[in-house]
Amino acid sequence: MKQFSVAVVGATGMVGQRFILLLENHPWFHLTAVAASSRSAGKTYEEAVGARWAMPSPIPEAARGLIVLDAEKDAEKIAASVDFLFCAVDMKKEDIRALEERFAKMECPVISNNSAHRHTPDVPMIIPEINPEHAAVIDAQRARLGTKRGFIAVKSNCSLQSYVPALHPLMDFGVTRALACTYQAISGASKTFATFPDIVDNVIPFIGGEEEKSECEPLKIWGTLENGRIVDAKGPAITTQCLRVPVSDGHTAAVFVSFEHKPSQEEILERWKNFSGEAQRLGLPSAPKQFLHYFEEDNRPQPKLDRMLENGMAVSIGRLRQDTQYDYKFVCLSHNTLRGAAGGGVLMAELLAVKGYLG
Numbered sequence: 001m002k003q004f005s006v007a008v009v010g011a012t013g014m015v016g017q018r019f020i021l022l023l024e025n026h027p028w029f030h031l032t033a034v035a036a037s038s039r040s041a042g043k044t045y046e047e048a049v050g051a052r053w054a055m056p057s058p059i060p061e062a063a064r065g066l067i068v069l070d071a072e073k074d075a076e077k078i079a080a081s082v083d084f085l086f087c088a089v090d091m092k093k094e095d096i097r098a099l100e101e102r103f104a105k106m107e108c109p110v111i112s113n114n115s116a117h118r119h120t121p122d123v124p125m126i127i128p129e130i131n132p133e134h135a136a137v138i139d140a141q142r143a144r145l146g147t148k149r150g151f152i153a154v155k156s157n158c159s160l161q162s163y164v165p166a167l168h169p170l171m172d173f174g175v176t177r178a179l180a181c182t183y184q185a186i187s188g189a190s191k192t193f194a195t196f197p198d199i200v201d202n203v204i205p206f207i208g209g210e211e212e213k214s215e216c217e218p219l220k221i222w223g224t225l226e227n228g229r230i231v232d233a234k235g236p237a238i239t240t241q242c243l244r245v246p247v248s249d250g251h252t253a254a255v256f257v258s259f260e261h262k263p264s265q266e267e268i269l270e271r272w273k274n275f276s277g278e279a280q281r282l283g284l285p286s287a288p289k290q291f292l293h294y295f296e297e298d299n300r301p302q303p304k305l306d307r308m309l310e311n312g313m314a315v316s317i318g319r320l321r322q323d324t325q326y327d328y329k330f331v332c333l334s335h336n337t338l339r340g341a342a343g344g345g346v347l348m349a350e351l352l353a354v355k356g357y358l359g
Ligand SMILES: NC(=O)c1ccc[n+]([C@@H]2O[C@H](COP(=O)([O-])OP(=O)(O)OC[C@H]3O[C@@H](n4cnc5c(N)ncnc54)[C@H](OP(=O)(O)O)[C@@H]3O)[C@@H](O)[C@H]2O)c1
Pocket: 009, 010, 011, 012, 013, 014, 015, 016, 035, 036, 037, 038, 039, 040, 041, 070, 071, 072, 088, 089, 090, 091, 113, 114, 115, 157, 158, 187, 188, 189, 190, 336, 337, 340, 341
């Protein structure tokens, strides 16, 4: 495989830090530039992150001394120096939209964790095991942007990264409706227990914009490519409630689901066990061997025990049983800053590299 030099824009943040760790020993992608706001620009990466470093291992040697660039003022310099970039920034939506499009127009592909372009119809929102074929919409996007290489591809919201993969292998039983209550970790709010003491011994029943994203984004992921745009699927109808809970990493979802053709419990377990996608077929470096893991124990999955399954890239499922209102209910879990953010971004980039979009 060709070797790629990459930048992380938003490198000092919670997701950016994950990217820095994931790129430390990546076989294809090599970190050569980091960027953030003007507050961090000009400092070494180590100085700029300072006490905010929230990862379980130290800052990689190769990143420590890199001088942080200003994502907006140094955009030309960044675009000219790398093959593509990962973007995870906390800025106004319209500013992110403009910045990402600016990079793409400078022929620098953007793999984004931000929500700004998730509903742009010719921007693919890819989970490599589920909708890798959506990458083909990049041709139409390039035609609109007037680029040869540049494009934007996005990751979906972290809340849905457990229940969309769990529902996906069941879709041909005709999933009619699903209800998901999510119990979301504080790293999803860019926080640690040190920076978010109010969450200790507490639950916060509101996460701005999260329920809308959790209900709408699955329909784009399950959408179809028609005339250069992704057209959302018409169903299933999804309703959610998203709560912030005192967990450092890992979003749990309690899910209820009904079908047009109700499968047996054994059929559901069989589908989960046997499910694999393009990421596994291609043997992508960050792909989990077994994407969906089912736990027989009544008290699993648990964030503390199971979020790091397959390097935080697998989805854990448990407690499948019949329900009195819906056909079935179950619980599922995924790591929000790995599979749900940086890890999912790296996996998507690996898919796009193999398919020739980053060449
Ligand atoms: N946390 C998660 O689990 C998660 C999951 C999925 C998606 N996301 C999305 O990923 C993005 C980043 O989230 P996060 O949790 O990593 O946020 P964060 O910890 O607050 O980090 C934000 C990053 O954006 C940079 N930034 C802020 N203003 C900027 C500006 N004007 N120009 C350039 N860079 C600027 C910050 O740089 P400074 O250090 O210089 O301020 C920092 O690097 C958000 O869009 C979020 O919705 C997060």
